[in-house]
Structure formats: structure tokens, C-alpha cells
Amino acid sequence: MSSKLRLFDIAANLSDKTYQGIYNKKSCHVNDTIHVINRAKQYGVDKFLLAGGNLKQSRKALDVAKMAEGLYCTVGVHPCLATTIDSDDYFDKLHNLINESQGKCIAVGECGLDYDRFHFADKESQLKAFPPHFDLAEKTGLPMYLHSRNTNGDFVNIVRNNRNRFSSAIVHSFTGDINELRDLLSLDLYIGVNGCSLKTQENIEIVREIPIEKMMIETDCPYCEIRKSSPAYQYIHTHFQYKPKEKYNPDFLIRGRNEPCTIIQVLQAVAAIKNISEEMLAEVCYQNACNLFHLST
Template sequence: MLSKLSMAVRRFIDIGANLTDPVFRGTYRGKKAHPDDLDQVLKRARDHGVDKIVVTGGSLEDSQSALDLAKSAVVVEKDGISMPQLYSTAGCHPTRCQDFVRHPAGPDRYLDALLELIKSNGEKIIAVGECGLDYDRLHFCPKDVQLTFFEKQFQLAEATRLPMFLHSRSAHDDFYDILKRHRDSIRGGVVHSFTGTPDEARALVDLDLYIGINGCSLKTNANLLTAASIPSEKLMIETDAPWCEIRPSHAGYRHVATRFGAATRKKERWEAGCLVKSRNEPVAIVQVLEILAAVRNEEASRLAERIYRNTIDLFFADL
């Protein structure tokens, strides 16, 4: 149903995809809507140049699930079909930092368990995170708890010498202050799903951090100006699937050349080989590239290769 890109020179690494979400097994809000189609999702991504995907972990339990999925996909060839290589992160998302407090053996044991998971699986866990601050969703976790356990997770990065997969929402000043204090003790990192201003991006780049761009980073004209301002040597791209879909109402959509409309079905009318409407997936990383290239006035394949090398340098240079 979906043709491959003609420009095979484009290589992609999706640095953030929530592939453990039940929607990739056909389950939405606890109800089964269609068969498990994760293999089809992965094949579509590989057909369009995605050769690696980082499965994000947002809690101790979720990090274990992300690791299990990454390990289960170690075979690149499956039934004669080339599949992307999967890797994972391990950490605690700011909205889930209450898990530290609620752990039966206490916060320190929760942190130790994350460290043990990372150290035991160095071939697959390639970053500490997702961790950071999210002041848009304080109803999930209070600010003081987020601040405490974001700072704690720098211990994981220091102990393992892994880069960090970082999250910031409406919290730039506190986020920046914490990063600045710890920057000399960590290897580096990427601030994913970035939606801040050009000045905020510049401050993070000045700390020698990368900026991750996805559909949520390209919604408004202000977002596009920010995306255009980031040095190419500090850019990475992602989908944050199944979230952060690029929609027709978004400012960046007018720059999208690869459109999946004819190959998309509602979940209730699922069809093998088709994308599911409103469920983002890694193949859509091509759209993120197309928007970035357009707003930056850069040639898409050259930009894709620059971003690919950035990602290798941070996450995969030692593998």
C-alpha cells in the first residue's frame, strides 16, 4: 500500500518512539481494535530508511518493557524482511517521579534498580531517560518531586557515562539551571520533543546539548522559526510515536511531501499494510525531515545525513 522512498540515500534514526504502547499491539484504552501490527510498523519504517529506533522508557517498569522489546528484535532479518535495530532508554519521566516516592523499598532503591538495569544491559540501553521537568502536567507529579528526582537521575548518567534523553515542558529556567550545574559531570544529551523559543534552544546548544525535533516541535509558525534557528550539527529527529503526529492543521504540514492519506485507515477498519489514523509511527520521521529541510532551506538528503551522523556520535559511537 505504501511505496518506498526513491531517495535511498536517506538514513534515519528515530531517537524517541514509545513502541511499548498497547496501540502497537492493536489495543486502545483497554479494548482490542485490530491485530498486533508492530512488525508491519517496523517494516514500514525500514522501507523508508529508518535503520535504528530508540524505544523510550518512562519508569522502571516501562524501561524494562522497552528493553525487552529491544532485545526481542535483535534479529535484523525476520522472515526475509529487513527490520530496524531497536535500542532503549532507562529512566523516570517527570510526570511519573512519584514512583520514586511510592517504591516499597524507598527512592534510593528505585534509583539503584534503574542503575542495575542499565549496567546489566549496556548493549541495548543507550541513554538515561526519559527524564526532566514538565510543569504543564503538575497534576501528575508536583514540582518539588520532579525537581528532586530529575536531579537524582544525573547520578545514573555519571555512573554509566551514558548520554541523557531529556524532557522539558514550560520549565526552561529550572531545567537549564539543573543542567548547567551538572553539565561537566555528564557525557551529554538531547532535549527531545523541543517546543521552546530560539533563545531557549540557543542556551541548551551553548551547553553542548542536542535538540530533538518531532511533530510537536513543528505545530506553529513560532515553532518553525525555532527549528530553523538550531545549528544543523546539534539537530536530531524523532516521532515520539504514537504521539506527536503531524496534522494538516499544523504550520509545518504545508512542507510535507510524503503523505500517507490513501494508505491510512481508522482503527476500526484496520487493514494489513495500512497506517492507523491518528496513531503516529516511525515511518513518519520522513515528514519531520521534509519540514525541517524546507524551513531551513536545506537539501533534505544532506540534512538527513548530518542528523544521522549527529545521532551516531551521541548514542552509538561506542557500540
């Protein structure tokens, strides 16, 4: 199919090993990254943002971003990887990577706090890893790519105390409550919505409250697909065929691995929830992303 829509998947983790055909350290099929990108383009996606999780993962994201036009990356340390910071000059190395990216790195992050996953990184490590990202944003002039999960106000307070140090930011894969949403909007931040933002009826009511001029849509692939159990699934009218990874076929999506092409489903669900046209929502979200990341439209 061809699309007249313009879509920007601001959370397309194409450096994930599953796009190299590797699942749980086992190779199941060929690297199909380019095929995944081309399939997304058929649905209107012409820009993709790959999030960096730490120095190693940021380098991988940058390598993939260099594969094609319209691919970009972030550089930073995800809160769940806070314990991988292993040297005093770690953030200097991140800064150098940004400077070497030749414009492919367009945001600092993914960084923030995640209090749902202390089994990956303890609270103390997360609270130590987050603040240096504001230094990076201040030095580079880049916007920030933020992560918040169940932080009891700690995330909002840290961002508020450092708000004068960065131009703007996106809080991606938002699943917070109405109070957190209002706090983030009061700080003039953007909100990213994907399948995980639409899991419950309460989530859907929150999405209704996000002004479209502060919204972006995303897949956060290979995660966060809109499942049949989601109350948002009823609004989807574009469906894909799937095969298991062991029976790889380039004409099918892989069961359990989300792709950027499914951003069309996020668009359809959010447009229906907010009772606006898909075309309007797509264009506003696209312009929002390009404005935040200083990209031409």
C-alpha cells in the same frame, strides 16, 4: 518503496500499548510492532530509540528493543511519572537494568521537568526525581535523554549545575523559546525536533535557528504527528493512507496513532524550513545520533 536515506528515529515509543493493538484497555487488532518497524525501514529508518518512562516502562522498552537489530532504549523516570518512584533503592534498580541491557540501553532518561502537566506529577516530585539521573549518567558513562516543558529556567539551571557529570545529551521533542534554545546550545546539547516542534509559525522560526550539527529528528510516536493544521504541513510531499483502528489493515496507518515511518515527513518539513537538501539533513542528523549514543554508522 525503498529509500537511500539513513534515518534514526530517536523517539519511537514502540512499547506503547497501541502497537499491541490495545486502546483504552480494549483490544482492537493484533500486535503489529514488527510490521510497523518494517514499514519504517522502507522509508530509510534503520535505528529506533524507545524511551523509558519509569522502571516498569523501561523494562518494557528493553524487551521490545531486544526484538530486532537496530532497536535501542533508554532507562529512567519521565517527569510526569515522578510519583511512581516507590522505594529508596529505585535508582539502584534502574542502574541494574542498564547493566543487564547488554548494550541495548544507550541513554539515561527520559528525565527532566514538565511544568505543563502537574496533574500527572507535582513540581516537588519532579524536582526530587530529576537530579538522581545525573548520578546514573556519571556511573554508567551514558549520555542523557532529556525532557523540558515550560520550566521557567529551572530545567536549564539544573542541567547547567550538573553539566560536568555527563558526556552529552539530547533535549528531545523541543518546543521551547529562543532563549531556552540558546541556553541549551551553550551547554553543548543536541535538540530533537518532531511534529510538536512545528505546530506554530513561532515554532518554525525556532527550528530555523537550530544548527543542523546539533539537531536530531524524531516522531515521538504514537504521538506528535504533523497535522494538517500545522504550518509545516505545506512542506510535506510524502503522505500516508489511514484506517480507523476498528478496521485494521496492515497496509494502512491507523488514524490517530503515529508511526516511525512518518519521520520522513519531519525530514521534509525541516529541510524545507532550513532550505537545505533532505539528503544532507538526514545524514547529518543520523551521524549526530550515532555520535551521541556511541553507535557505529
